[in-house]
Amino acid sequence: MSASITIYGAGSWGTALAVHLAQSGRSVTLWARRSDQARAIRENRYNDEYLPGIEIPADVRVTSDLKEAAQASNLWALAVPSQQLRSFVMSLKPLIRPDIVVVSLAKGIENDSLMTMSQVLEDVLVPQLDRSRIGVLYGPSHAEEVAEGRPTTVVAAAHSPAVAEEIQEAFMTDRLRVYANTDVIGVEIGGSAKNVLAIAAGISDGVGYGDNAKAALVTRGIAEIKRLGLALGAKSMTFAGLAGIGDLVVTCMSQHSRNRGLGEQIGAGKKLEEALADMHMVAEGVKTTQSIHDLAQRHHIEMPITEAVYEVLFNDRRPHEMMEKLMTRSAKRENWLPEVLQER
Numbered sequence: 001m002s003a004s005i006t007i008y009g010a011g012s013w014g015t016a017l018a019v020h021l022a023q024s025g026r027s028v029t030l031w032a033r034r035s036d037q038a039r040a041i042r043e044n045r046y047n048d049e050y051l052p053g054i055e056i057p058a059d060v061r062v063t064s065d066l067k068e069a070a071q072a073s074n075l076w077a078l079a080v081p082s083q084q085l086r087s088f089v090m091s092l093k094p095l096i097r098p099d100i101v102v103v104s105l106a107k108g109i110e111n112d113s114l115m116t117m118s119q120v121l122e123d124v125l126v127p128q129l130d131r132s133r134i135g136v137l138y139g140p141s142h143a144e145e146v147a148e149g150r151p152t153t154v155v156a157a158a159h160s161p162a163v164a165e166e167i168q169e170a171f172m173t174d175r176l177r178v179y180a181n182t183d184v185i186g187v188e189i190g191g192s193a194k195n196v197l198a199i200a201a202g203i204s205d206g207v208g209y210g211d212n213a214k215a216a217l218v219t220r221g222i223a224e225i226k227r228l229g230l231a232l233g234a235k236s237m238t239f240a241g242l243a244g245i246g247d248l249v250v251t252c253m254s255q256h257s258r259n260r261g262l263g264e265q266i267g268a269g270k271k272l273e274e275a276l277a278d279m280h281m282v283a284e285g286v287k288t289t290q291s292i293h294d295l296a297q298r299h300h301i302e303m304p305i306t307e308a309v310y311e312v313l314f315n316d317r318r319p320h321e322m323m324e325k326l327m328t329r330s331a332k333r334e335n336w337l338p339e340v341l342q343e344r
């Protein structure tokens with residue numbers, strides 16, 4: 001197994017994983033970008049800003065020194081927001097070694113380039129790092145529950161089965177069960193697009209549409225995510241897995257979800273800017289809505305719920321108007337796929 005793990009990003013997810021892995025005996029280094037935050041965590045052993053009430057074990061090494069963090073381990077896990085991943089990894093690039101495995105914990109699609117996180121990592125790090133040594137760890141895993149050691153399952157995806165298994169082994173504990181998958185694009189599309197649907201579910205909660213509507217958003221949500229994924233070369237089965245229906249269900253239902261919570265405020269009448277101003281943590285679904293909308297247009301894939309979220313967030317359309325539009329689409333067969341995808 002990987003001897004040691006460095007987690008970059010001392011937000012809620014990075015901190016939760018560091019706590020969890022240290023408790024199971026892993027050697028963990030947590031990198032925080034602000035030296036005052038790193039010092040405060042070292043001295044108090046709490047990260048009240050992002051994960052209140054959770055004690056950080058004394059053996060988690062906390063630093064804001066990039067070189068120290070990079071040299072400490074041979075598995076680098078990146079827990080910075082998706083739109084900042086590229087610039088952050090550029091700063092890590094001079095420190096890369098060929099034996100490193102780099103794992104994105106960030107879920108999202110980069111605006112403009114429309115690249116997934118593994119594609120961004122490849123774009124920046126190859127050829128200094130072999131493409132096979134890049135992966136992602138996605139799935140239904142709210143930081144608050146992982147930090148408390150509640151049973152959780154996730155999926156490690158990499159193009160190389162051996163590397164997927166290396167990531168699996170590095171993160172697997174008796175409380176965090178990790179599956180391996182080589183369908184990297186499927187895992188990334190599922191794990192990123194679910195944040196858009198979580199905003200939709202939150203809007204539905206905020207308006208008060210009820211449980212039937214929420215179930216409809218989850219079910220028709222996975223149908224449209226799968227259409228996009230198939231168009232990008234993903235495997236159908238992945239959307240029945242942890243980064244597909246698994247992450248979609250938890251994020252649409254959970255009280256912990258920042259994306260669902262943001263949607264709820266919008267459903268209750270707030271403007272996007274007002275809802276964002278109230279948040280300290282990242283709600284990836286906002287920027288990902290833009291990217292998924294653009295990807296769907298590029299690949300001529302119908303994603304009506306994503307489209308509705310896009311209109312509410314960015315074009316000031318009212319949730320009622322968009323719900324009416326969704327409910328009055330032409331009649332469809334339940335399992336319809338565009339012709340171009342029918343063979344897959």
Ligand SMILES: NC(=O)C1=CN([C@@H]2O[C@H](COP(=O)(O)OP(=O)(O)OC[C@H]3O[C@@H](n4cnc5c(N)ncnc54)[C@H](OP(=O)(O)O)[C@@H]3O)[C@@H](O)[C@H]2O)C=CC1
Pocket residue numbers: 009010011012013014033034050079080081082084087088105106107108141142143144280281282284
């Ligand atoms: N929270 C969760 O339950 C889960 C989150 N994820 C994913 O993990 C990623 C991170 O989420 P999460 O930890 O929750 O986010 P938070 O908002 O809690 O924390 C973000 C962290 O990223 C740091 N950061 C922001 N910008 C930069 C930058 N340019 N360079 C370096 N560091 C930066 C922040 O530092 P600073 O404080 O200095 O701003 C902070 O430490 C997201 O993509 C999210 O979708 C995945 C699974 C679960």
Ligand SMILES: O=C(CO)COP(=O)(O)O
Pocket residue numbers: 107139140141142143195198247250251256257258259260282283284
């Ligand atoms: O990805 C997550 C859970 O799997 C976290 O979701 P939120 O960012 O909506 O809190």
